[in-house]
Amino acid sequence: xxHLDTELKILxxxxxxxxxxxxxQLEKGMKALTNFDRDLAEEVMENEKRVNSFELKVDKDxxxxxxxxxxxxxxxxxxxxxxxxxNNLERIGDIxxxxxxxxxxxxxxxxxxxxxxxxxxxxxxxxxxxIADALEAFDQEDTRLARTIFKRDxxxxxIDNKALDRVLECIQNYPDQxxxxxxxxxxxxxxxxxxxxxxxLAEEIIFYFEAKVLKHKKKKKKEGDE
Amino acid sequence: MSNKIETIDAHLxxxxxxxxxxITLGIKENAVTALIGPSGCGKTSYLRLFNRMNDLIPYxxxxxxxxxxxxxxxQIKPAEIDSLRRNVGMVFQNPNPFPKSIFENVxxxxxxxxxxxxxxxxxxxxxxxxxxxxxxEVKDKLNQSAFELSGGQQQRLCIARALAIEPTILLMxxxxxxxxxxxxxxxxxxxxxxxxxxxxxxxTHNMQQAGRVSDYTxxxxxxxxxxxxxxxxxxxxxxxxxxxxxxxxxxx
Numbered sequence: 001x002x003h004l005d006t007e008l009k010i011l012x013x014x015x016x017x018x019x020x021x022x023x024x025q026l027e028k029g030m031k032a033l034t035n036f037d038r039d040l041a042e043e044v045m046e047n048e049k050r051v052n053s054f055e056l057k058v059d060k061d062x063x064x065x066x067x068x069x070x071x072x073x074x075x076x077x078x079x080x081x082x083x084x085x086x087n088n089l090e091r092i093g094d095i096x097x098x099x100x101x102x103x104x105x106x107x108x109x110x111x112x113x114x115x116x117x118x119x120x121x122x123x124x125x126x127x128x129x130x131i132a133d134a135l136e137a138f139d140q141e142d143t144r145l146a147r148t149i150f151k152r153d154x155x156x157x158x159i160d161n162k163a164l165d166r167v168l169e170c171i172q173n174y175p176d177q178x179x180x181x182x183x184x185x186x187x188x189x190x191x192x193x194x195x196x197x198x199x200x201l202a203e204e205i206i207f208y209f210e211a212k213v214l215k216h217k218k219k220k221k222k223e224g225d226e
Numbered sequence: 227m228s229n230k231i232e233t234i235d236a237h238l239x240x241x242x243x244x245x246x247x248x249i250t251l252g253i254k255e256n257a258v259t260a261l262i263g264p265s266g267c268g269k270t271s272y273l274r275l276f277n278r279m280n281d282l283i284p285y286x287x288x289x290x291x292x293x294x295x296x297x298x299x300x301q302i303k304p305a306e307i308d309s310l311r312r313n314v315g316m317v318f319q320n321p322n323p324f325p326k327s328i329f330e331n332v333x334x335x336x337x338x339x340x341x342x343x344x345x346x347x348x349x350x351x352x353x354x355x356x357x358x359x360x361x362x363e364v365k366d367k368l369n370q371s372a373f374e375l376s377g378g379q380q381q382r383l384c385i386a387r388a389l390a391i392e393p394t395i396l397l398m399x400x401x402x403x404x405x406x407x408x409x410x411x412x413x414x415x416x417x418x419x420x421x422x423x424x425x426x427x428x429x430t431h432n433m434q435q436a437g438r439v440s441d442y443t444x445x446x447x448x449x450x451x452x453x454x455x456x457x458x459x460x461x462x463x464x465x466x467x468x469x470x471x472x473x474x475x476x477x478x
Contacts, residue, residue, distance in 0.1 A: 002411070003418040003438060067461040068437035 004069045008078055011061045015082050015089075018054035019135045022089045025051065025096035026131060026194070030124045032100055033187070036109040044100035051093030058086035074208070081208040085138075088197045088204075092131060095190045095197075102183045102190075110184070111177045118166045118184050120191070123159045126152055127191050130198035138205050149202040150222045156195035163188045230255035230395060230425040231276055236290035238271055238280060245271045247449040248290065253442075258417055258426045260440035260457065262433055263472070267446040269429045273397050276427065277314040278307055294395070312339070315388030319400040321380035323372035323387070328364050331372045331383055335391040350390055357423075358386035359416050378409020385416065389424075396420065398428040402435065414439050433473055437461050445469045 001009075025044055032041035062083045065071055071079050115121050130149050137146035163185055170181040203214045203222075214222045229252035238246035246268045253259050253276075261269040274280045275292050278299060291298050299310055312335075323331050332351045341347060351368075355361040360382040364375070372383055381401060388396060398417070402410040417426060417439045430436050436443055437457060444454040445468070453460065453469045464470050471477045 002415050063462055064458050068457065070434055 004065070004071065004075065007061070007065050007069065008071075008075060011058070011065065011079070011082055014054065014058055014061060015085060016135070016139060018051065018058065018086065018089050019131075019138070021047070021051060021054065022093050022096065023128065023132050023135060025093055026124075026128045029096045029099045029103070030121070030128065032103045033110065033124070034115070034121065036103070036106070038104060041100040041103040045097050045104070048093055048097040051090055055086050055090040058082055062086075074211075077208045077211060081204045084204050085201060088200050092194055092197050095194055098190050099187050102187050106180050106183055108177075108180065110180050111174055114170045114174060114177055114181055114184060117170055117173075118163060118181075118188065119159045120184050120188055123156055123188060123191050126155050127194040127198070130195065131201070134198055134201040134205065137202070138208075141209055143206050143209050146202040146205040147223055149198050150219060153195040153199050156192050160188055160192040227254045227257060229253060230295065231427075232291075232293040232296075233272075233275065234291040234293070236272075236275060236292055237288065238268075238275065239285075239287040240271075240283060241285040245449055246275075249451050251444060251451055251454055253425060253427055255425050256421060256423070257441040258421045258428060258439055259442045259444065260436035261427065261429045261444050261446060262431075262436050263446035263452075264477075265431075268449040269444075269446045270399055272446065273399060273427055273429050276395065276397060277311050277316055279316070281307075312391050313393050314395045314397060315391070315393035316397040317381070317384050317388055317399070317401045320404050321377055321384050323375075323380050323383050326372060327369045328372050328375070328383060329368040332386050332390050335387060339391060354386045354390045355383075357389055357420065358382045359412065359419070360386055376409070378405050378412060381405060381409065381413060382416065385413075385420075389420075393424070395425045395427070398426065400429055400431065403431060410435070433461075445472060447472070 025047055028040050028044050028047075031037060032044060062079050065079050069075075130152050133145055134149055136142065137149075167181050167185040170184075171178045174181070206212055206214055231253035233249050233251050236246055236249045237244070249268075249272060261272060263269050271280065275288070276294065276299075280286050280288065288300060292300055294310070294314070302310065324334060326334065329351055332354055333347050336347050336350055341350075352361060352365075355364060360379060363379060364383075367374075372380060375383060381404075385396075385401075401417075402413045405413065414435065417428065420426060421441070428436070428439065440457045442455065443457045443460045445452045445460065445464075445466075447468055453464055453466045455465070460469060461473060464473065
């Protein structure tokens, strides 16, 4: 293994560890919401610092590899992609922390009926799955799996488009949960962004393994481009 | 990490020419230190202090201290210079194998040092060729002339020859500048491997090479050490403007 290989291996390992942490953050945020577990929500807020330090570490790894090894071809793509993935993961980490913060802002348990009617838990599950699958696609070099992520973003968008109406219905039906309903609305707006970030991750994964640029391409082209 | 070599206010004159102007620097043990700088900056002169190679140049004057494991090597007895050079191996810019077989090139240093046991020599030749990542390529032709090897293989043979007498320090003066990119890559990987066992000091014109292989870098200019530090720091955020200008190719 060359010196550069060793450095790239470390970079990849850092990225995967950061990714797992972010997946974990989202899952804990969902549990905190479902069980109204304030301790868990606080843990997510606290762990956000770890996500941030990972981003700095990945940035530093990349800077060193550029400066010391002048990577080319797939090595170069990995370093370029690592910079962007690190940045995307940090933003997803921010979203996980924001959702946890909204949980902490609630003064009573979230009514289960609200969670069901708004479909926030379904949205949350899809978002978690997208990030976790993106990780698997990166780790297993599975660009087919990466391509499935583009389709799933539509599920999040559909739920998000109906969020306002459903939240209004919740406020009418459960007036004592008006504050919580609005908090759910804010969370859903955040979760919708996870879909966009996941698409960015999928684009980067495909760029890394296939050297294809899918940015700003039509959705059908992204899903079917083999 | 402790210093294997240390120079304190080292000055070197070739006649009237003041080639090194008070260099104070510690070379870390079991690490790779690269010396970079434009031609004539003193980096090779500095490297040659460590095995007293400059002694061979007439009208050379040296002052200050050059400590190897804490001992000033300019105060040792003349008879001890040989043992100093056994401890400090050197590899030069152009591969310079002896006009002998591959085996004999590596065995030479052992024989000169009085080792006669054939099996011991054979074992050491194999071990050293393995260390120099050359064994697999030459094991079936050990008795062929060293000149039949490619340039890159010859240079690895020279590294094996230097390692055979088990030095603790390896000095490399532009070890890959005469080689093609593939051979250069092999030498660089080898340097990366060898640092676990040896203290390596490498002089190179090739800044990217310094970045790839070294842990520490010293930038020399006009006989002075301008900046020394971890290679990552020097190549991402050097402290001195002169270093920044040199590594970015804006002068030198």
